[in-house]
Structure formats: structure tokens, C-alpha cells
Amino acid sequence: MTMPETEVRSLVSPVEHRADGEKTTATGYAVIFGEVADIAGYFDEVIARGAFTNSLKTADVRAYFNHDRGRVLGRVSAGTLRVKEDAKGLAVEIDLPDTSDGRDVRTLIERGDVSGMSFRFNVVREMWDESGEKPLRTLLEVEIGEVSIVSEPAYEGTSVAMRSLDAARKEKRQQNFNAAAHRVGMKVSLDLQMRARSKA
Numbered sequence: 735m736t737m738p739e740t741e742v743r744s745l746v747s748p749v750e751h752r753a754d755g756e757k758t759t760a761t762g763y764a765v766i767f768g769e770v771a772d773i774a775g776y777f778d779e780v781i782a783r784g785a786f787t788n789s790l791k792t793a794d795v796r797a798y799f800n801h802d803r804g805r806v807l808g809r810v811s812a813g814t815l816r817v818k819e820d821a822k823g824l825a826v827e828i829d830l831p832d833t834s835d836g837r838d839v840r841t842l843i844e845r846g847d848v849s850g851m852s853f854r855f856n857v858v859r860e861m862w863d864e865s866g867e868k869p870l871r872t873l874l875e876v877e878i879g880e881v882s883i884v885s886e887p888a889y890e891g892t893s894v895a896m897r898s899l900d901a902a903r904k905e906k907r908q909q910n911f912n913a914a915a916h917r918v919g920m921k922v923s924l925d926l927q928m929r930a931r932s933k934a
Contacts, residue, residue: 740879742801743771743779744852744887751830751843758830758840760807764817764853764881765824770870777869781876786819788858789877797828798882801852805835807883817881826851826881839883850887854879864903 749762767783797808797815808815808828816827830836842848858875 740854740856742852742854744850744884746850746887749843749848749851749883751840756832758836760826760828760830760839760843760883762826762851762883763823764826764851767819767821767823769823773871777871778866779871779873781823781873783821784819785873785876786817786824786878788875790817790819793878795878796880797826798880799835799839800884801854801880801882807831807836807839815881817878824853824878824881828881828883842885843883848883848885850884852882852884852887854882862903 743765745764745766747763747766749760751758751760753759765781765786767781767785769780771779773779794809794811795815795817796803796806796810799805799807807830810817814829814831816825818825830840839848855876855878857873858877860874861872863870863872
């Protein structure tokens with residue numbers, strides 16, 4: 735069985751923090767539903783509302799700083815990370831740890847040096863539309879693996895998505911070929927029936 739390939743997407747959007755006693759919580763959005771993103775000039779991409787619903791039921795999502803798995807900031811199963819879909823998008827709350835990374839991230843947010851959030855995902859269901867100037871990819875369902883507070887939001891996994899577009903194009907070509915072959919087959923069958931009737 736081939737495992738799905740992981741992609742990363744980032745959102746340049748302010749990350750905020752709030753203090754509650756000794757606890758500092760970082761908040762923001764890793765995704766805005768319905769917002770069209772240009773992916774390296776190759777295609778546009780939009781994430782549909784509800785794309786995370788199934789995954790969030792069971793995923794033990796972790797939060798990192800800059801996707802570095804050695805710099806853990808929170809985890810769903812520990813209650814230090816909350817990830818949920820709301821009307822706007824994928825909302826993230828991280829109770830920053832009292833560690834050097836946690837304190838660094840808090841300071842970076844306060845200074846405005848941190849410029850966004852990002853998430854790592856695998857595609858479960860997608861749809862491609864090539865009727866416009868650029869192909870449009872709609873992510874209908876994804877499996878989320880992690881969220882990150884990032885200092886330099888960047889898009890990764892474009893080559894993976896391009897392979898997905900190629901596969902969608904091949905499938906469409908095959909469907910068109912099958913439909914054409916079916917029409918030709920029906921026409922040949924009808925011609926043969928007409929000839930048989932004319933000889934009868």
C-alpha cells in the first residue's frame with residue numbers, strides 16, 4: 735500500500751498571545767477556509783470548510799516551532815494544544831511551555847517577529863478544476879499531522895501536488911477515451927443492427 739505524501743502549507747497571519755496568570759497561550763489560524771492561495775505560480779488552492787472534520791476526531795496533533803520536531807510546543811492528547819474548525823478556518827491555541835523554546839516563541843510573538851502558522855497534511859480527497867486560467871485545487875478532506883508557529887511561512891510539497899494534478903489529468907483523459915470508445919462501440923453496434931435488418 736502506498737502511503738500518502740505529506741505537504742505543508744502556511745498562512746501569513748498574525749499570531750497573538752494572551753496571558754492568564756502564569757500561563758501564556760498563543761492563538762491564530764493555520765487555515766482560512768475558502769481563501770484562494772497561489773501555489774508557486776503553478777496552480778491555485780483552496781481548502782473547503784469541513785476538510786479537517788474527520789481527522790480532528792482522532793488525530794493527536796502536535797505543535798512545533800518551525801516544523802522542528804525537537805521543539806515541541808504542545809500536544810492535543812496532553813491538553814496543551816487545541817485545534818478546531820470554526821466558521822473562519824482552522825483555529826489553533828497553544829499553551830506555551832515554560833521552556834527556552836516556549837519563552838522564545840512568546841517573546842517573538844510579542845515583538846511581532848513571528849509572521850504566521852503552518853500545518854502539515856496528507857490529502858484524502860481533492861478536486862481539480864482546469865476551466866480557469868490556472869488549475870484550481872480544492873482540498874475536500876485532509877489528514878492533519880501537525881501545526882507550527884513559523885517565522886518564515888513557506889509552501890512545501892508543490893511537487894507532490896503537481897503529481898496529483900498529473901494523475902487527475904490522466905484520469906480525465908482516460909474517462910474521455912472510455913466515453914469516446916463507448917460512443918463508437920454503440921455506433922458500430924447500431925450500424926451492424928441496421929445492416930442485419932436490411933438483409934432480413
